[in-house]
Amino acid sequence: MARTAHRDRTPRAGRTGRPAWFARRRRGTPRERRIAPLGLRTRLIAAFLLVAAVSAVSTAALTYQQARNAVLKQSQDTAVSTLRDLMEAQPVSLPMEQEQLDRLVSELAKRGKPHPWNVFAEYGRLRASSNGSPTSTVVTDRLRRQVTAHPHGAFQRVTDADGDPYLAVGMPAVFRANGARPPTGLVVFATMPLSGERTTVQAMVEAAQRGAVPGLAAAVIPALLAARSVLRPVRDMRRAAQKMGRGRLDTRIEVRGADELAGLARTFNDTARALEASVAELRDAETRARRFASDVSHELRTPLAGMLAVTEVLDEEAAGLDADTAAALRLISAETGKLAVLVEDLMEISRFDARAAELNLDEVDVAEAVRKTLERRHWDDARVVTDLPRDARARLDPRRFDVVLANLVGNALRHGGAPVRVTVRTRPQPGGPRLVVEVADSGPGIAPEVLPHIFDRFFKADAARTRSAGSGLGLAITLENVRLHGGTLEARNGPAGGAVFTLDMPLEADA
Amino acid sequence: MPRVLLIEDDPSVRAGVGLGLRRRGHEVAAAETGEAGLALMGGFHPELVLLDLMLPGINGVQVCRRIRETSQVPIIMLTARGDDFDIVVGLEAGADDYIVKPARTEVIEARIKAVLRRLGAPAGGRPQVEFHGDLVVDRAGLTVARGGERIALAPSELKLLLHLSASPEQVFSRQQLLEYVWEHSYHADARLVDACVRRLRHKIEDPDGTPRYIQTVRGFGYRFGPL
Amino acid sequence: MSRIRDAARAASAAAAAGLLLAGCGIKTTGVVESGAPAEVEVRPEEGSADSLVYFLTPDSRLVATHSGYSAPGVQVALFRLLVGPGERERASGLRTALPPVDLALAGTTTVEGPADDVIEVRLPIDVAKLPDLARRQVVCTAVANAASHVEARLRGPDTVLAPEPCRTGPL
Numbered sequence: 001m002a003r004t005a006h007r008d009r010t011p012r013a014g015r016t017g018r019p020a021w022f023a024r025r026r027r028g029t030p031r032e033r034r035i036a037p038l039g040l041r042t043r044l045i046a047a048f049l050l051v052a053a054v055s056a057v058s059t060a061a062l063t064y065q066q067a068r069n070a071v072l073k074q075s076q077d078t079a080v081s082t083l084r085d086l087m088e089a090q091p092v093s094l095p096m097e098q099e100q101l102d103r104l105v106s107e108l109a110k111r112g113k114p115h116p117w118n119v120f121a122e123y124g125r126l127r128a129s130s131n132g133s134p135t136s137t138v139v140t141d142r143l144r145r146q147v148t149a150h151p152h153g154a155f156q157r158v159t160d161a162d163g164d165p166y167l168a169v170g171m172p173a174v175f176r177a178n179g180a181r182p183p184t185g186l187v188v189f190a191t192m193p194l195s196g197e198r199t200t201v202q203a204m205v206e207a208a209q210r211g212a213v214p215g216l217a218a219a220v221i222p223a224l225l226a227a228r229s230v231l232r233p234v235r236d237m238r239r240a241a242q243k244m245g246r247g248r249l250d251t252r253i254e255v256r257g258a259d260e261l262a263g264l265a266r267t268f269n270d271t272a273r274a275l276e277a278s279v280a281e282l283r284d285a286e287t288r289a290r291r292f293a294s295d296v297s298h299e300l301r302t303p304l305a306g307m308l309a310v311t312e313v314l315d316e317e318a319a320g321l322d323a324d325t326a327a328a329l330r331l332i333s334a335e336t337g338k339l340a341v342l343v344e345d346l347m348e349i350s351r352f353d354a355r356a357a358e359l360n361l362d363e364v365d366v367a368e369a370v371r372k373t374l375e376r377r378h379w380d381d382a383r384v385v386t387d388l389p390r391d392a393r394a395r396l397d398p399r400r401f402d403v404v405l406a407n408l409v410g411n412a413l414r415h416g417g418a419p420v421r422v423t424v425r426t427r428p429q430p431g432g433p434r435l436v437v438e439v440a441d442s443g444p445g446i447a448p449e450v451l452p453h454i455f456d457r458f459f460k461a462d463a464a465r466t467r468s469a470g471s472g473l474g475l476a477i478t479l480e481n482v483r484l485h486g487g488t489l490e491a492r493n494g495p496a497g498g499a500v501f502t503l504d505m506p507l508e509a510d511a
Numbered sequence: 512m513p514r515v516l517l518i519e520d521d522p523s524v525r526a527g528v529g530l531g532l533r534r535r536g537h538e539v540a541a542a543e544t545g546e547a548g549l550a551l552m553g554g555f556h557p558e559l560v561l562l563d564l565m566l567p568g569i570n571g572v573q574v575c576r577r578i579r580e581t582s583q584v585p586i587i588m589l590t591a592r593g594d595d596f597d598i599v600v601g602l603e604a605g606a607d608d609y610i611v612k613p614a615r616t617e618v619i620e621a622r623i624k625a626v627l628r629r630l631g632a633p634a635g636g637r638p639q640v641e642f643h644g645d646l647v648v649d650r651a652g653l654t655v656a657r658g659g660e661r662i663a664l665a666p667s668e669l670k671l672l673l674h675l676s677a678s679p680e681q682v683f684s685r686q687q688l689l690e691y692v693w694e695h696s697y698h699a700d701a702r703l704v705d706a707c708v709r710r711l712r713h714k715i716e717d718p719d720g721t722p723r724y725i726q727t728v729r730g731f732g733y734r735f736g737p738l
Numbered sequence: 739m740s741r742i743r744d745a746a747r748a749a750s751a752a753a754a755a756g757l758l759l760a761g762c763g764i765k766t767t768g769v770v771e772s773g774a775p776a777e778v779e780v781r782p783e784e785g786s787a788d789s790l791v792y793f794l795t796p797d798s799r800l801v802a803t804h805s806g807y808s809a810p811g812v813q814v815a816l817f818r819l820l821v822g823p824g825e826r827e828r829a830s831g832l833r834t835a836l837p838p839v840d841l842a843l844a845g846t847t848t849v850e851g852p853a854d855d856v857i858e859v860r861l862p863i864d865v866a867k868l869p870d871l872a873r874r875q876v877v878c879t880a881v882a883n884a885a886s887h888v889e890a891r892l893r894g895p896d897t898v899l900a901p902e903p904c905r906t907g908p909l
């Protein structure tokens with residue numbers, strides 16, 4: 001009954017000496033990806049630049065368009081009105097003759113504005129031009145149709161075969177007659193290259209580019225500042241979350257301003273506070289439980305010290321008393337001894353739980369340390385077979401190492417059976433050389449369902465086994481001692497059937 | 512049989528240990544507090560003091576220090592395992608050994624005997640008085656002098672010095688010293704050795720220099736000399 | 739993912755705008771009407787009255803020329819029209835859509851009016867079958883030598899047409 005009670009009293013999570021929530025702590029996991037494929041900073045700066053680029057480009061484009069149109073309009077209007085004015089200054093007679101047409105053309109061609117131009121005049125089937133060729137290549141049929149059909153001036157911007165821009169102006173001539181303005185049939189075309197305008201426009205484009213590129217570069221600075229102001233709270237929060245992940249539950253974020261991020265920070269702080277409170281509550285409860293166990297053991301120890309000092313008095317006197325009294329006294333004496341061991345083990349495990357256990361390291365010869373442990377317990381006979389390395393020196397806590405080895409060998413002798421093989425060897429490893437101790441017995445091995453619980457506190461593999469075997473804390477304390485050295489302890493069944501405990505710890509333990 | 516002064520505040524321990532030791536023939540005087548124990552020192556003249564570290568009033572460490580001011584009587588501390596800090600402080604204060612409570616009377620008596628046991632006489636042919644630099648070691652008279660002045664050494668300190676100086680330049684591991692000098696098991700507390708070495712050095716070495724007599728061999732232990 | 743695609747789209751739009759800005763110089767245009775035609779001073783030849791006769795250009799538009807006759811008046815102008823383009827007109831490529839008419843017959847053309855802003859032209863030729871351009875040549879010549887806002891009604895031996903204004907534009 002006491003056994004089951006013991007077993008129930010130690011939940012699984014408590015076996016490792018850490019509460020269940022503690023197991024969630026993941027130390028040494030690879031750092032979470034810090035930045036998504038496109039980080040927030042990158043995206044913010046990109047957005048900023050995009051906005052700057054779009055506004056710069058559209059502003060430049062609009063400005064450019066307006067300016068270009070103004071430049072062109074100026075040229076076009078000048079050309080159209082100049083041609084009209086010049087034509088109006090030249091009286092004609094009808095019907096026109098070639099000679100008259102030639103004179104007109106040469107007269108008009110002299111005064112091209114804003115640039116020198118070529119003039120082509122058409123009347124009926126007569127053609128005259130200032131450059132010798134009867135028709136112009138840049139005067140389109142559409143322009144000719146337009147000005148001959150409708151008595152209005154017109155122009156068209158075209159490109160010649162080389163892609164150079166030209167302005168073609170068509171101007172029909174009418175005259176005033178009897179209150180009407182009938183067409184004379186004379187149409188004059190003037191063509192002028194727009195290379196000057198093109199240069200101006202090109203200069204404007206270059207100016208826009210020269211302005212836009214430094215403008216965009218300058219936009220990087222406010223972009224960085226804006227990104228910083230947004231990202232700093234985010235970064236703070238990430239750091240705070242990482243800190244909390246490392247167990248610093250008192251982490252808080254400074255709340256700046258009243259924006260959404262500040263709200264998030266406030267929520268974070270509230271959550272952290274709530275988490276801290278409930279964790280503190282859990283810790284308190286656990287600490288109280290542990291302290292209680294520790295206190296109880298402590299309080300038991302003092303009376304036990306008195307009792308243990310006088311047990312031999314009982315043992316000696318029992319011989320002279322009647323059988324029942326003698327048996328009762330021997331029982332008390334023997335149980336006092338076991339109680340003392342139990343209390344001592346409880347104290348030891350409490351210290352592990354409180355993480356108050358310390359390593360007192362010393363340099364020892366491993367083989368000698370093993371031999372001394374076996375000698376001291378009179379196991380240095382045929383029951384224990386050893387295979388020990390020569391000249392292997394280790395840095396460890398001799399007392400704890402003795403406890404570990406004594407528990408493993410004692411356990412093997414009790415539950416397994418002789419002969420027990422103790423194999424010690426050293427093994428190089430990148431992190432430093434290891435000390436490997438294997439204790440194998442010749443018994444039936446450990447039942448599979450028992451194996452996972454073999455290091456549990458107060459766990460007894462054999463329900464029928466008498467309590468005399470030990471305190472029930474032996475293997476638990478052994479495991480804690482190994483861990484304290486930075487090592488591992490594993491139990492399994494060997495190929496021959498016996499139980500095998502393998503201890504693997506650094507040859508040089510760190511305090 | 513030796514006269515033992517037991518300073519222990521818990522009545523059951525006091526009574527139990529007292530009873531056990533008396534039955535084995537020891538003359539035991541028991542004191543409940545440190546002050547009472549110190550008062551008994553003069554009249555009782557104990558050959559050994561069993562000193563509980565956790566005492567009301569002045570504590571065990573202070574009692575230990577007070578005793579050492581006037582006497583080199585062997586002192587064994589009674590402690591609980593895990594009271595590591597107290598053990599270290601008690602050893603620095605001059606205690607020769609400690610016993611972890613609870614302990615059977617036979618264990619306590621074994622420790623008492625070990626502390627009181629004299630080292631065996633040196634092997635034949637050795638001189639009774641040895642000279643090591645400034646040190647004069649009288650193995651027969653169990654005295655040590657430095658520069659002509661006698662040095663008061665606690666039993667553990669004396670035994671350690673005699674053991675080491677008996678085989679100059681030979682390295683002893685802490686475990687070996689625990690076995691030979693303290694008669695402890697191989698796996699006992701090496702801090703006993705380290706604390707004792709510190710106390711010994713404090714008394715025999717030049718305070719400003721590196722140790723001449725008791726030298727540390729890193730990774731192995733201690734040796735005497737070479738001078 | 740879609741955000742990235744959006745960003746890419748926006749970036750490409752900006753790039754396109756930039757290219758537009760950088761690449762565009764002076765664009766060509768269609769034909770743009772710009773203001774009034776040139777109003778020239780037309781001086782009749784020395785010795786010619788300023789009466790106007792409408793002939794056709796090679797591309798079948800009506801253009802006015804001076805009659806070349808010293809006598810003014812609508813009747814003279816119509817006579818000149820029926821006679822057809824002279825040497826100078828033909829040198830310039832002008833022609834007429836009217837059928838050739840006997841000179842004696844041409845001289846019988848008369849003009850009545852205007853009455854209610856309509857003048858009536860009595861022609862010695864059939865008017866029903868006159869080509870459109872020929873009819874317009876007659877109308878415009880008649881109107882040009884009367885008053886600009888009037889319309890002309892043609893009457894031939896065969897029939898009378900409805901009054902119409904002068905239209906010089908193409909068909």
